[in-house]
Amino acid sequence: MSGTTTRSAELYARALRVLPGGVNSPVRAMRSIGREPLFIASGSGSRIRDVDGREYIDWVGSWGPLILGHADPEVVAAVSAAAQRGTSFGAPTESEVLLAEEIVERLPSVEMVRMTSSGTEATMSVLRLARAVTGRERILKFSGAYHGHVDGLLAEAGSGLATQGIPASPGVSESAAAATVIVPWNDPEAVRAACDAHPLAAILAEPVPANMGVVPPLAGFLELLRELATSTGALLVFDEVITGLRVARGGAQELYQVMPDLTVIGKVAGGGLPAAAYGGRRELLERIAPAGDVYQAGTLAGNPLATAAALATLRRLDAAAYARLAAVTERLAAGLREAAASAGRGLQVQTVPGLLTPFFRLESVRDFGDAARSDQDAYGAWCRALLERGVYPPASQFEAWFPSLAHSDEDVELTVQAAADAFAELT
Ligand SMILES: *Cc1c(COP(=O)(O)O)cnc(C)c1O
Numbered sequence: 154m155s156g157t158t159t160r161s162a163e164l165y166a167r168a169l170r171v172l173p174g175g176v177n178s179p180v181r182a183m184r185s186i187g188r189e190p191l192f193i194a195s196g197s198g199s200r201i202r203d204v205d206g207r208e209y210i211d212w213v214g215s216w217g218p219l220i221l222g223h224a225d226p227e228v229v230a231a232v233s234a235a236a237q238r239g240t241s242f243g244a245p246t247e248s249e250v251l252l253a254e255e256i257v258e259r260l261p262s263v264e265m266v267r268m269t270s271s272g273t274e275a276t277m278s279v280l281r282l283a284r285a286v287t288g289r290e291r292i293l294k295f296s297g298a299y300h301g302h303v304d305g306l307l308a309e310a311g312s313g314l315a316t317q318g319i320p321a322s323p324g325v326s327e328s329a330a331a332a333t334v335i336v337p338w339n340d341p342e343a344v345r346a347a348c349d350a351h352p353l354a355a356i357l358a359e360p361v362p363a364n365m366g367v368v369p370p371l372a373g374f375l376e377l378l379r380e381l382a383t384s385t386g387a388l389l390v391f392d393e394v395i396t397g398l399r400v401a402r403g404g405a406q407e408l409y410q411v412m413p414d415l416t417v418i419g420k421v422a423g424g425g426l427p428a429a430a431y432g433g434r435r436e437l438l439e440r441i442a443p444a445g446d447v448y449q450a451g452t453l454a455g456n457p458l459a460t461a462a463a464l465a466t467l468r469r470l471d472a473a474a475y476a477r478l479a480a481v482t483e484r485l486a487a488g489l490r491e492a493a494a495s496a497g498r499g500l501q502v503q504t505v506p507g508l509l510t511p512f513f514r515l516e517s518v519r520d521f522g523d524a525a526r527s528d529q530d531a532y533g534a535w536c537r538a539l540l541e542r543g544v545y546p547p548a549s550q551f552e553a554w555f556p557s558l559a560h561s562d563e564d565v566e567l568t569v570q571a572a573a574d575a576f577a578e579l580t
Contacts, residue, residue, distance in 0.1 A: 160204040161192045180216075183548040186533035191540070196223025198559040201545060209545035210564050214555040216547075217395050217420035220478070220507070221466055222559020228424055231465035235457045243452065248460040255467050256422070256430065259403050260393075262412040266432035267441050268455040272394040272419030273301025275429040276357075278449045279415050280305070282431070283355040283388045285440055285447045293347055293356045293387070295338040297365030297521025297551070300357060300392050300417075304329040309521070310364070338362055338520040339371045344381060353387035355415075360405035363395045363553040365521045366510035367503045375411040382414070388437075394419035394429065395553065398467065399507040402475055408505070421470075424462030427453070474558055479506035481556045481565060486511075488569030496576035498531075508553040524551060531579060538575035544568050 168175035176182045176190060183190045192204045199222050201211045211223070221228060235248070253266050269275045280292060280303070294300065296309040308321040308330055321330060334351050336343040344356075356378050362368045382389035390413055397404035397418035406412055415437060419429030432438060440447045453459075486502045486509050493500035499515035512518050513528040513535070532550040539546050544567070547554055 162189065164192045164204060165189050180547075180549055180552065185529070185550070186536040186548045188537055188540075191545075198222040198224075199557060199561065199564045207543070209540070209543050210560075210568055211545045212554040212556070212568070213545060213547050214557050215425065216552070217399070217555050218423055218425045219555070219559075220399060220421050220557050221424075221469060222557045225466075225559070227469070228462050228465045231461040232426070232458050235461035238457070240458055241453055241456055246455070246457050246460070248457060248464060249455040252455075252460045252463050252467075253430075255464065256418065256432065259467075260397065260406060260416055260418070260432065261403050262406055262414070262434070263416055263432035264435040265438035266430045267438065267449065268428060268430045268460075269449075269451050270427045270429070270453050270456070270459075271301070272392075272417065272429040273303055274451065275394070275417045275419060275431045276300040276306065276392055277303045279390055279417050279431040280355060280357070281449065282437065282440060282447050283390060283415065286437060287354040287386065287388060289352045289354040289387070290332045291334055291351045291353050292332060293334045293336065293344070293351070293353050295358055295362065295521075296335050297338060297368075297524060298357075298359050298362050298392070299364030300359075301394075305333045306357070308333050309335050337522065338365075338368060339374055340520065341374065341377050344377065348381045348385045348387070353382075353385060355388045355390045356382050357390045357392060359395065360391045360393065360409060360411070360413075361396050361400060361505050361508065363508055363510075365524045365551050366512055366518060366527075367505060367508050367553050368518050368520065368524065369503065369505055370409065371519065375405075375409050379411050379413075388414040390415045390417070392417045395508070396505075398422060398470065399478075400505050402470065402472065405505075421466065422463055423459050424464075424466035426456070426459035426462045428456065428459035428463060469558070475506065478556060478558060481558075481560050481562075482507055482509055484562070485509065485554070485556060485560075485565050485568065488565060489572055492569055492573035492576055495573065496580055498576050498580065507556060509556070510550075510553055513550065534579055535572075535575050538578045539571055542571035542574060544571045 194204045299310045300306040304325045393404045398421040401408040415433035417431045442448045486504045501512040513532045529550045536546045
């Protein structure tokens with residue numbers, strides 16, 4: 154694309170002078186699929202339009218928040234109405250209470266929440282709480298799991314880091330990194346050994362990792378995490394920033410019926426605006442200031458526009474909506490499998506309701522090591538071919554695709570057709 158005179162190329166050139174890498178979050182640069190980013194002008198439903206007027210079926214959905222699709226009229230109306238009343242007060246509002254009640258009602262293990270402006274902030278804060286409650290420092294995390302760019306959690310953190318070839322990150326202090334214990338996902342023996350070797354404040358897991366691509370837990374694995382946390386006095390923390398309010402009404406904890414002590418949500422929880430939260434049992438959350446002694450705050454936390462967007466979104470997410478989302482996911486997955494098979498291409502499409510990843514690999518993916526053995530060059534070439542055909546995929550082998558309620562059966566069919574053509578172009 155470079156050297157062309159598209160508006161995207163022109164904006165990218167200007168962006169490179171004033172934004173590191175031309176973007177405000179690394180994966181947007183599309184480097185890992187070997188091309189330059191597209192600048193987006195607008196979105197409606199399942200479609201986005203770039204600044205050159207080209208339309209795409211969008212399977213990124215802003216990386217998860219847009220479960221109703223772009224510019225949903227009810228969400229836009231709720232945000233506009235809230236904005237008319239004032240965009241921020243730094244004082245309590247009714248819609249924070251309504252949203253907290255709605256979240257508590259949905260997530261089976263959550264009795265109380267504290268809202269933040271980003272998922273990173275929420276995971277950072279939940280670790281402070283876990284350390285305060287247990288009086289321990291160390292955190293167990295899984296290789297390839299991403300929990301935001303919290304210092305101590307950047308080691309082996311999946312998607313963004315994996316495709317940039319950054320093992321952790323310069324600038325993370327040794328002490329922050331030393332408090333993190335990393336084990337492979339879906340490896341019971343490794344978790345047992347780590348729990349024996351270290352006094353842990355928390356076992357932190359994406360209950361369905363989606364930042365190494367979608368890698369569901371093997372049968373019994375989440376139950377084992379629960380057992381080991383209980384028997385060793387660690388807290389089990391589910392990072393449901395992606396899965397919460399998406400894979401089921403009550404998140405992965407409802408889907409798998411395994412209850413964490415603390416939960417982090419984000420993405421869908423902000424309805425497309427910046428918002429996240431952490432929550433759990435009342436006696437744990439009451440350690441947070443001003444109820445308790447663990448300090449955490451936020452100027453824009455529980456922001457009126459974000460809570461309005463979230464409430465307008467959650468109102469629509471009933472049982473029928475989750476059934477529809479699961480059906481769209483499975484339909485797309487089946488179509489991609491068929492398209493790959495007809496082209497003689499090894500493809501492993503892994504799903505949970507509302508999330509999928511087509512891994513360019515023959516065998517199933519059980520952990521980050523498996524994911525990393527996918528053919529990333531082929532994935533990149535396929536994505537470039539999809540973009541040329543009006544389909545906008547996640548620009549990394551290690552990300553989930555995000556079906557939404559705005560995706561129609563026709564969107565799925567058009568995507569599968571484009572995928573088949575793109576596979577044919579590869580071979
Ligand atoms: C996106 C994500 C985060 C970080 O959320 P931000 O709002 O980007 O800071 C944390 N955990 C998981 C599982 C995520 O997918």
